[in-house]
Amino acid sequence: MTRGRFITFEGTEGVGKSTQLETARSALEAAGIGVLVTREPGGTPMAEAIRELLLTPRQESVNSMTELLLMFAARAQHLHERIVPALEQGTWVLCDRFTDATYAYQGGGRGVPQEQIAALEQLVQGDLRPDHVILLDAPVEVGMARARSRSAPDRFEREQAAFFQRIRDCYLERARLQPLSYHVVDAAQPLSDVSRQVSGLITGLLA
Numbered sequence: 001m002t003r004g005r006f007i008t009f010e011g012t013e014g015v016g017k018s019t020q021l022e023t024a025r026s027a028l029e030a031a032g033i034g035v036l037v038t039r040e041p042g043g044t045p046m047a048e049a050i051r052e053l054l055l056t057p058r059q060e061s062v063n064s065m066t067e068l069l070l071m072f073a074a075r076a077q078h079l080h081e082r083i084v085p086a087l088e089q090g091t092w093v094l095c096d097r098f099t100d101a102t103y104a105y106q107g108g109g110r111g112v113p114q115e116q117i118a119a120l121e122q123l124v125q126g127d128l129r130p131d132h133v134i135l136l137d138a139p140v141e142v143g144m145a146r147a148r149s150r151s152a153p154d155r156f157e158r159e160q161a162a163f164f165q166r167i168r169d170c171y172l173e174r175a176r177l178q179p180l181s182y183h184v185v186d187a188a189q190p191l192s193d194v195s196r197q198v199s200g201l202i203t204g205l206l207a
Contacts, residue, residue, distance in 0.1 A: 002086075002090055002161045003042060003087055003088065004034070004086060004087045004089070004090050004091040004092045004131070005087075005092045005131045005205065006083070006087060006093045006095070006128070006129075006130045006131050006132075007024065007092065007093070007094050007095070007131060007132045007133075007134065007202075007205070008094075008095045008096075008097065008098040008102055008130040008132075008133050009021055009024075009094065009095070009096055009097070009099075009101065009133075009134050009136065010097060010100050010104070010133055010134070010135045010136070010171060011135055011136035011137060011138070011143070011171065011187060012104075012138070012140060012143050012167050012168050012171070013143050013144055013146075013147040013156070013157055013164065014138070014142070014143035014144060014145070014146030014148075014150075014166050015126075015136035015137065015138050015143050015145035015146075015187040016136055016146075016187055016191065016194060017094065017096050017097070017136055019191065019194075019195070020134070020136060020185075020194065020195065020198045021037055021094050021096055022037075023195045023198045023199055023202075024094050024134075024198055024199075024202045025094060025197065026199075027198075027199045027202040027203060028092055028094075028202060028206075031203075031206055033090075033092050034090065034091040034092065035091065035092050035094060035153060035207070036082065036083075036086040036091050036092070036093045036094070037094045037095075037096075038082060038083070038093065038094070038095050038096070039079070039095065039096035040071075040074065040075060040078060040095060040096065040097045040098055040101065041054055041070070041071055041074035041075070041099065042074065042078070043074075043078040043081075043082050043083070043095075044077050044078055044081045044082055046074075046077045047074040047075075047078045047081075050070050050073060050074040050077075051074060052073070053070060054067065054070055054074075054155070055154040055155050055156065056155060057153075057154065057155045057158060058155065058196055062155070064106065064110040064111070064112050065112070066118065067106060067110065068102070068106045068110075068112055068116070068120070069120075071102050071106065072102070072120045072121075072123075072124050075098075075099070075124055077124075079082070079124070079125065079128070083095070084128070095130075098130055098133075099117075099121050099125065099129075100130075100171070100174060102117055102121075103117055103170060103174060104167045104168075104170040104171045104174070105156070105167055107158070107162050107169075107170060108167050108169060108170025109164070109166050109167045109173075111127070113145070129181075130181065130204060131156045131181070132181055132182075132183060132201075133175075133178075133181055133182045133183065134183050134185060134198065134201060135171055135172075135175050135182055135184045135185065136185050136187035136194070137168070137171065137172065137181065137184055137185065137186060137187055137188075138184045138186070138187040138188040139168075139188060140161050140164045140168055141161070141164050142188050143152075143164070143187075144157075144161065144164065155160050161184075172184075183201050185197050185201070187199060
């Protein structure tokens with residue numbers, strides 16, 4: 001059986017990842033491809049419980065290493081229970097964020113050394129990496145305005161603009177260094193244009 005492909009959707013807050021995951025799902029299903037859509041942190045009951053811990057605003061200050069380890073704890077469970085079995089069955093996995101988000105948020109945003117993230121990445125994932133990363137990119141002020149209009153801010157969304165600018169810069173640098181696997185989409189465009197571009201990318205991956 002041919003292994004499924006692993007495609008992740010990345011970006012800062014409010015860039016439309018959930019919408020474009022559904023765009024990608026529709027394109028794949030129209031082509032007769034089995035698809036699993038999931039998210040990080042989360043994707044299994046235990047990982048979703050960790051997500052709740054991570055996103056809930058709290059008075060207690062959360063240490064950056066605590067945050068990092070919780071992210072990878074959720075990821076280990078997610079990989080074991082859902083992602084790896086799906087890929088082995090030939091299913092394509094579309095994931096709302098993965099380890100690139102850890103490099104961006106905990107590395108770029110929080111300042112955790114990249115080598116510490118890389119060590120945990122190898123420990124938890126082994127050689128597994130996304131086949132393709134679709135980076136939905138928009139200016140921080142655009143994304144934050146969208147995010148704040150849809151719901152009460154979670155613990156991450158309460159951060160200042162400078163935090164999200166560091167995240168965006170980290171994502172764009174990773175895209176620059178990995179041009180074969182990263183696909184950058186201008187998410188500040190009208191939704192129909194973004195969806196058209198994402199559909200085109202997914203169709204291209206079927207060739």
